[in-house]
Amino acid sequence: DSGSGDGEEQAIVAGTAPGFPPFEIKQDGELTGFDVELLEAVVEAAPGYTFDRWSEFEFDSLIPALTGGDIDVIAAAMTITEERRQTIAFTDAYYEADQSILVRADGDFQPTELGDLAGRPIGAQTGTTGEGVIRSELIETGDLSESNYNGYGNYTLAVQDLENGNIDAIVIDKPVAETFASERDVEVAFTYETGEEYGFGIRQDAGDIQSALNEGLATVEEDGTYEELRNEWFSS
Ligand code: GLN
Numbered sequence: 001d002s003g004s005g006d007g008e009e010q011a012i013v014a015g016t017a018p019g020f021p022p023f024e025i026k027q028d029g030e031l032t033g034f035d036v037e038l039l040e041a042v043v044e045a046a047p048g049y050t051f052d053r054w055s056e057f058e059f060d061s062l063i064p065a066l067t068g069g070d071i072d073v074i075a076a077a078m079t080i081t082e083e084r085r086q087t088i089a090f091t092d093a094y095y096e097a098d099q100s101i102l103v104r105a106d107g108d109f110q111p112t113e114l115g116d117l118a119g120r121p122i123g124a125q126t127g128t129t130g131e132g133v134i135r136s137e138l139i140e141t142g143d144l145s146e147s148n149y150n151g152y153g154n155y156t157l158a159v160q161d162l163e164n165g166n167i168d169a170i171v172i173d174k175p176v177a178e179t180f181a182s183e184r185d186v187e188v189a190f191t192y193e194t195g196e197e198y199g200f201g202i203r204q205d206a207g208d209i210q211s212a213l214n215e216g217l218a219t220v221e222e223d224g225t226y227e228e229l230r231n232e233w234f235s236s
Contacts, residue, residue: 011052012043012209015071017059019156021179022233023077031056034233038094039075039200041225046216049209058153060127063088066201072209074201077173079129089206090199091213094226098193099133100177102162102170105187109168112190118143120168123150123158129196130171137192159184175234 016024016035024033031054043051055071062074066088077097080090101117103109111117114137122144124130131151138144150167152158158170163185172180174191181187202209220226 009048009050012049012072013052013055013070014039014043014073014075015055015057015062015065016074016076017057017062017154019154020059020077020173020176021183023176024075034095034229035075035077037229037232038220038226039073041220041229042200042213042216043073044216045219045225046209046212049212049216059125060153063201066203072202072206073213076201077176077198078201079196080199081129084201087204088201089204089210090201091210092217093197093199094217095175095198097173097175097196097198098191099130099171099196100174100191101189102159102172102177102180102186103168103189104162104165105181105185110189111169114138114192115143117169119148120144121148121150121166122169122171123152123161123167124171125155125158126151126153128172129194130173133171133192133194155180159186162186 018024018026018031022033023035024031040051043049057065059076062076063084065071066074080093101111103111117138122134124134134144134149139146139149150161155172155176159180161167162170169189177188200213202213
């Protein structure tokens, strides 16, 4: 920070979308998770900035909240994509993931590739890269009609509908699929490699925040905080 050196730290309001375990969850009414703890540590390690508070949204509302100035940072396991880069900027990547296909654990439907989902009622969380895979690989190819696709405000609702038999599969980030599989009546059928990378989202005109957060991220990676949090929130 080449700033004024007056000791005033800028307070950061961060936005997230709970219901995406173990990245952002509500535990006994408290917001927590890997992203939540990591972002707070990164901001505290970012020169010139201090953490203020969290604000919660549905995933699809996070980018408008950021560009509209309601929040300063998005911490929501958000994949860095070219499409999103038209509207917002990202910090350096802090996590890698692919997409997994989640099915009921009863064993009735055992797809092994995306083509097996053809003609089936399936779901994802609106505005996600999982939805993007369904659109580009199944709907646009004509294997799935739009009416077979169910978009949910939150993946937790999609998992409920899967358990209830209203849909047959969900496309969702692999680490979250594995977490739901360990907690609910669902299992991972197979994984579709996308090589996605998560970054914290910031406004395009927020170059100061971007470089400060990247510095904070490098610091928590070097001092062991990042590894500690990974061990705390992920078993493998
Ligand atoms: N990584 C996915 C995306 O960016 C899903 C994120 C989420 O649902 N919180 O679209």
